[in-house]
Amino acid sequence: MFSISHKYVVFKEISKKSQFTCSPFLRVCLTLHESSWNTQARGGPNSDGSYDNGLFQINDRYWCGESGAAGDCNIACSALRDDSISDDCQCASLIYSRMGFNAWYGWINYCEGQSISDAVSHCL
Numbered sequence: 001m002f003s004i005s006h007k008y009v010v011f012k013e014i015s016k017k018s019q020f021t022c023s024p025f026l027r028v029c030l031t032l033h034e035s036s037w038n039t040q041a042r043g044g045p046n047s048d049g050s051y052d053n054g055l056f057q058i059n060d061r062y063w064c065g066e067s068g069a070a071g072d073c074n075i076a077c078s079a080l081r082d083d084s085i086s087d088d089c090q091c092a093s094l095i096y097s098r099m100g101f102n103a104w105y106g107w108i109n110y111c112e113g114q115s116i117s118d119a120v121s122h123c124l
């Protein structure tokens, strides 16, 4: 698992990415509960056989391609599992613009209606 210092670096990265236009709360809370800020996380298989990728656990059925740039984000899923999160944020912004917060179970289950200190207190 990743160390606290690694998580802090990722946290700072998430916090300063201005191109992800949703609230800082979304960026922090959602990514914490989707991936524990593990930028290399690959979740799944889901019930439909799909996988979820990276910080925002972006699904390969609709948004990225397992064998190269594809999907609605026109990105390779492997690019969602590296340490450069700018492209992850751009894809997450597209998802958010279409589906809102409810695209993420991490949001629905843990973040909605909570304060940011509640959301991150057990992790930092």
Ligand SMILES: [Ca+2]
Binding pocket: 079, 080, 081, 082, 083, 084, 085, 086, 087, 088
């Ligand atoms: Ca990336």
